[in-house]
Amino acid sequence: xxxxxxxxxxxxxxxxxxxxxxxxxxxxxxxxxxxxxxxxxxxxxxxxxxxxxxxxxxxxxxxxxxxxxxxxxxxxxxxxxxxxxxxxxxxxxxxxxxxxxxxxxxxxxxxxxxxxxxxxxxxxxxxxxxxxxxxxxx
Numbered sequence: 202x203x204x205x206x207x208x209x210x211x212x213x214x215x216x217x218x219x220x221x222x223x224x225x226x227x228x229x230x231x232x233x234x235x236x237x238x239x240x241x242x243x244x245x246x247x248x249x250x251x252x253x254x255x256x257x258x259x260x261x262x263x264x265x266x267x268x269x270x271x272x273x274x275x276x277x278x279x280x281x282x283x284x285x286x287x288x289x290x291x292x293x294x295x296x297x298x299x300x301x302x303x304x305x306x307x308x309x310x311x312x313x314x315x316x317x318x319x320x321x322x323x324x325x326x327x328x329x330x331x332x333x334x335x336x337x338x339x
Contacts, residue, residue, distance in 0.1 A: 203231075205229045207230045210232075213239055217238070249286070250275055250283055257306050262313070289337075310322075
């Protein structure tokens, strides 16, 4: 009977990520999955690896730091699979969160990330926003 250092139950994104990390550290790993690899929740995911931006509004700074740290590890370990994706956050006059608050939050987020792979957030003019996303209704 073959023995393994680690048994991972579930071949979704979390199970496969844990298995890949353990194998990279020299552990022998066995993964068991009852269905198709990545066929459960993983198949319906957004396929985005985020750094926890939404946790800032709840004051979860430690969780943001942890998410950013893990995002950085994934980006560096698997650059052929993961790449930065620009994000446009529209700001409207009657938005639930004022523009200045979004700016402060994004600035804090970038400061916490301290990662040169990801560019600093920058506001866009109305015209630049329209050029980038013509279907957006200002």
